[in-house]
Amino acid sequence: MVFKRLLGSLGVGGPTVDTVLDPGPVLPGGTLSGRVELVGGGAAFDIEHLGLELVARVEAEHEDGEGEGVVAFDRHTVGGGFRLGAEERISVPFSVPLPWETPVTELHGQALGIVLGVRTEAAVAGARDRGDLDPLTVAPLPAQEAVLEAFGRLGFGFRSADLEYGRIGGTGQQLPFYQEIELTPPPHYAHQVNEIELTFLAVPGALEVVLEADKRGGLFSDGHDALSRFTVPHDGAGAQDWTGLVDGWVRQLVEHRASYGSHAVYGHDGHHGEGHHEGGHGGSHGGPGIGTAVAAGAAGLAVGVVGGMVAAEVVDEIGDFFEGDEEDDAGEE
Template sequence: MVFKRLLGALGVGGPSVDTVLNGGPVMPGGTLYGQVHLEGGDTDADIHAVVLELVARVEAEGGHGYGYEDEDGEHEGVVVFDRTVVGGGFRLPAGARHTVPFSLPVPWEAPVTELHGQSLGIALGIRTELEVAGARDKGDLDPLSVAPLPAQEAILEALGQLGFGFTSADLEMGHLHGTGQRLPFYQEIELTPPAQYAHAVSEIELTFLAHPAGVEIVLEADKRGGLFSEGHDQIGRFSVDHATVLQVHWTAEVDSWIRRLVERRGGFGAPAAHGHDHGYGHGHGHHDEHHGSGMGVGTAVAAGAAGLAAGAVGGYLLSEAVDEFFDDEDEENEDNDEADDNGDDEEDEGGDDDWS
């Protein structure tokens, strides 16, 4: 990779930056390794801090006045969900090159972006911020790939074995009440049911909330109404320990979860065979009503013995949606640079906002 772009807020002739991640996806709870490459500009620069931010494009109903509004009236914005100083306190001579190696812990609740190398359409990135002589500039944005944990992969594979099809995946702003959620958003993976469930359920939404000991699984079934009853959402929560993943027959286990959701008449769950299954509510009240299309991607993933990632994944279309996220960010950075070049020398005070 080349040094990607001049840091506009630091002025023409300032240093440039490029962040290179070590190959392959990372898992939730894992460690991200890489290097930040700096190249000096026309004059010496005192590098106060090299900061890495983990960012995600997240949807929010109502939008709270932030982000970008899509075709369906929902709002999207870029959320910073981790921020770490990886270096600083050195002088970068004019024209000199300097490398800052780093190891960055990945939050356990980091959303899954791919399955068997196929994109799910989730836009995550790692953004580099340089602080030089009191000025700050977000100088580089690189895509971040997150592969599922063994428990997450086993559950997704089991759903594929049962005939569920992938519809879309997205990130929703808000908290799931009654869970151990720590990030300000959660991931929803939307699935279409196979024939044996289609008469009772129109859609299943799946959320993983991983932690050091295991994974919370939240399932929401959009149940169809009958002649004398309206449709409603049925919710269940289950827990899986990392240590027992290989001891479970996952197809049978997940099938039992789905059957319990389909057969229940109340709104919440009953005790689960492996771990815990509790009723829960939703912090912002929008989850029960939301059945969106993720990032505008309605691509179906063929289900079958090989799991959700088998067959025609439509990875090209999903990758295009993710690329748009980074293109939009680059255009916004370029617009900001032009504003700086036109005489706006005020320091950006909005860098710490969750939405940008």
């Protein structure tokens, strides 16, 4: 998808900048590639800087409730230091790495409701312009997809996904937010848990899986949250018995009320401080509210689409996100 914007601060006749991402989704820890295309205006200009900024729409809890905001989580310089002649066309290719913790936005081609964007920034003749946003699509790593498929085969369904501002205590988390994927339990777990919240924290050699269960209370006890963490390598994802592995995780999570995960994480002890997320996590979140659950045996976990409603909502969410961001830019200017 291409976005074009006139560098308005330079007035009529200024250069234009197009950002074109290569087609197809990218993977966490993978490479984002494309090109920045510039077309000269009525006069020559010095292109001092071309940069890319990765941004996400993130939920945050505060004293008055919950709110949403735009968080930049990675930046790269992709060009600059050259002169763009009048009406000259220059294409600047780029290839930049994505953070390993980049959230997953789709599964089996179906959107999960996570909104990410790539914003281009150009500094021309002393004027800095934050350009339009290009939606970023991220598919799961093989191990991430295998975990989600296993949950689907075990009868869990997809409820929602969102990004939460804050950190999960005791983990190797690097970004200022984390992704939560909320799953509904199958009938044989429904009397024990209301839902399971799943978070992936990837590094180059391994994938940390954080599971939190919103547990139902009994006749003489209150419900509470229980949290466990598990680490699996990226290598050998195809040979692993993921269904059996994930089933064991779930059983450990729901059957041991006082037990919290103690698996080693990234080479150090995995203690996580009472098993709660820092920075406002707790309880159930409504999420962006798109998609319905489809758990279909060997087909695994997927997001159901009701007519064209889901796709329309995704477009509306992206449009609202970008529109709000442009308003913020206007206020800064």
